[in-house]
Amino acid sequence: MATRVRPSSKRCAVIGGSGFLGRHLVEKLLERGYSVSVFDIRQSYELPGVTFHQGDLCDEQDLLPALKDVSLVFHCASPAPASDDRGLFERVNIQGTRIVIQSCLKAGVQKLVLTSSASVVFEGTDIKNGREDLPYARKPIDYYTETKIQQEKLVLEACDQEKGFLTVAIRPHGIFGPRDPQLVPILVDTARRGKMKFIIGDGTNLVDFTFVENVVHGHILAAERLRSDSPICGKPYHITNDEPIKFWDFMSEVLVGLGYAAPRYHLPYSLVYGLALLLWLLALILRPLVSFKPTFTPMRVALAGTHHYYSCDRAKQELGYKPLVSLKEGIARTVESYPHLRQGA
Numbered sequence: 001m002a003t004r005v006r007p008s009s010k011r012c013a014v015i016g017g018s019g020f021l022g023r024h025l026v027e028k029l030l031e032r033g034y035s036v037s038v039f040d041i042r043q044s045y046e047l048p049g050v051t052f053h054q055g056d057l058c059d060e061q062d063l064l065p066a067l068k069d070v071s072l073v074f075h076c077a078s079p080a081p082a083s084d085d086r087g088l089f090e091r092v093n094i095q096g097t098r099i100v101i102q103s104c105l106k107a108g109v110q111k112l113v114l115t116s117s118a119s120v121v122f123e124g125t126d127i128k129n130g131r132e133d134l135p136y137a138r139k140p141i142d143y144y145t146e147t148k149i150q151q152e153k154l155v156l157e158a159c160d161q162e163k164g165f166l167t168v169a170i171r172p173h174g175i176f177g178p179r180d181p182q183l184v185p186i187l188v189d190t191a192r193r194g195k196m197k198f199i200i201g202d203g204t205n206l207v208d209f210t211f212v213e214n215v216v217h218g219h220i221l222a223a224e225r226l227r228s229d230s231p232i233c234g235k236p237y238h239i240t241n242d243e244p245i246k247f248w249d250f251m252s253e254v255l256v257g258l259g260y261a262a263p264r265y266h267l268p269y270s271l272v273y274g275l276a277l278l279l280w281l282l283a284l285i286l287r288p289l290v291s292f293k294p295t296f297t298p299m300r301v302a303l304a305g306t307h308h309y310y311s312c313d314r315a316k317q318e319l320g321y322k323p324l325v326s327l328k329e330g331i332a333r334t335v336e337s338y339p340h341l342r343q344g345a
C-alpha cells in the first residue's frame with residue numbers, strides 16, 4: 001500500500017518572494033535551514049537553495065507546482081499601493097488570495113502565514129498604540145487598504161484546526177530597509193524635485209517605521225509557533241519596531257543621511273489634505289485623456305500628518321517577539337545601502 005509522504009516541515013514557499021520583504025524573508029529562511037520555493041510574477045534574483053516558479057497567483061495552474069511537497073506557505077504578494085488600480089487590487093488581493101487558499105488546501109499545505117498590514121484599521125485619523133482588537137476601517141482610505149482588509153478576513157476565516165489547516169496574519173507598518181522600492185526612493189525623488197521642503201501639520205505626529213529584518217523575524221516566529229493547539233491560530237499580530245517616532249524626524253534622518261536638506265516650513269494639514277483630494281479627483285476624471293500621478297496623494301498626506309502607531313504587546317506575549325534591530329541601526333543600515341540615491345550621485 002502506498003503511504004502518503006508528509007511534506008518536510010523545513011520546505012516552504014514564499015509567494016511574492018521576488019519583492020522587497022519577500023526576498024529578505026527568503027534569505028533568512030535559507031539561513032535557518034529551510035529550502036524555499038519562490039512564486040512570483042517576476043524573477044528578480046537567483047540563490048542556491050531556492051527554486052523559482054514564475055506565474056500569476058490568480059492562476060491555480062501556475063501556483064500549484066510551487067506548493068508541491070511544501071508544508072508552510074508565506075503569502076506576501078500584493079500590487080504596489082502606489083498603483084492605485086482598483087481592478088488590479090481586487091483581482092490579486094481578493095480573488096488571488098481565494099486561489100492561494102484553495103491551492104494550499106489542494107496541495108496539502110498545513111500552515112499559511114499572510115503578510116497583512118496595520119493599515120487595515122487606519123481611516124486617516126489618529127491611532128495611538130492601536131491594538132489588534134480595533135475594528136477594521138469602515139471607510140478605508142484607498143483601494144489598497146480596502147482589499148488588504150478583505151484579504152486578511154479570507155485568510156483568518158480559512159483557519160481550521162480540526163482539518164489541520166492553520167493560518168495567521170502579520171500586520172507590519174511602514175517597512176523600510178535595504179532594497180525597499182518605495183519609501184526611500186519616493187522620498188528621494190520628491191526631494192530631488194524640490195518638494196520636500198514642507199512639514200505637513202505641526203510635525204509632532206508619531207508613527208511606526210519597521211526595519212525589514214524585524215518584520216521577517218515576526219513572520220518566522222509566527223510560522224514556527226503555528227500548531228493546532230496554539231492560541232495564535234486565526235489571529236492577526238502587529239509587528240513594529242516598538243519605537244514610535246515623529247514622522248518628520250524619520251523623514252529628516254533619512255534625507256539628511258543621504259545628503260538632502262530636512263523639511264522646515266509648516267503647512268496646515270487640512271489645506272494639504274484638501275488639495276491632495278482635489279488632485280486625486282482631477283487625475284481620476286482626466287485618466288482617459290492624460291495620465292498623471294500626484295506625489296501628495298490623500299493616503300500619503302494622511303500618513304504624513306496623523307499619529308499611527310501600534311502596540312505589539314500581543315506579538316511579544318504570544319509569539320515571543322522582540323525587535324532585533326533598533327530604529328537607529330535600521331536607519332543607518334538603510335542609508336548606507338543607497339549610495340546611488342545620495343545627493344549628487
Ligand SMILES: NC(=O)C1=CN([C@@H]2O[C@H](COP(=O)(O)OP(=O)(O)OC[C@H]3O[C@@H](n4cnc5c(N)ncnc54)[C@H](O)[C@@H]3O)[C@@H](O)[C@H]2O)C=CC1
Pocket residue numbers: 015016017018019020021022039040041042055056057058075076077078079080092096115116117118148171172173174175176181
Ligand atoms: N512596504 C510596506 O511598508 C508594507 C507592506 N506590507 C505588505 O507586505 C507585502 C510585501 O510588500 P513589499 O515587499 O513592500 O512589496 P513588493 O512590491 O516589493 O513585493 C510584492 C511582490 O508581489 C509580487 N506580485 C504582485 N502581484 C503578483 C501576482 N499577481 N502574482 C504573483 N506575484 C505577484 C510582485 O511581483 C512583488 O515581487 C505586501 O503584501 C504588502 O501589502 C504591509 C505593510 C507595510
Ligand SMILES: CC(C)CCC[C@@H](C)[C@H]1CC[C@H]2C3=C(CC[C@]12C)[C@@]1(C)CCC(=O)C[C@@H]1CC3
Pocket residue numbers: 081116117118119173174175182183186187190295296300301303304
Ligand atoms: C511624499 C511624502 C509626504 C511621503 C514620502 C514617503 C512615503 C512614500 C512613505 C511614508 C509612509 C509610507 C507607508 C507606506 C508606503 C510608503 C509611505 C507612504 C504604506 C502605505 C505601504 C503599504 C502599507 O501597508 C502601509 C504603509 C504605511 C506607510
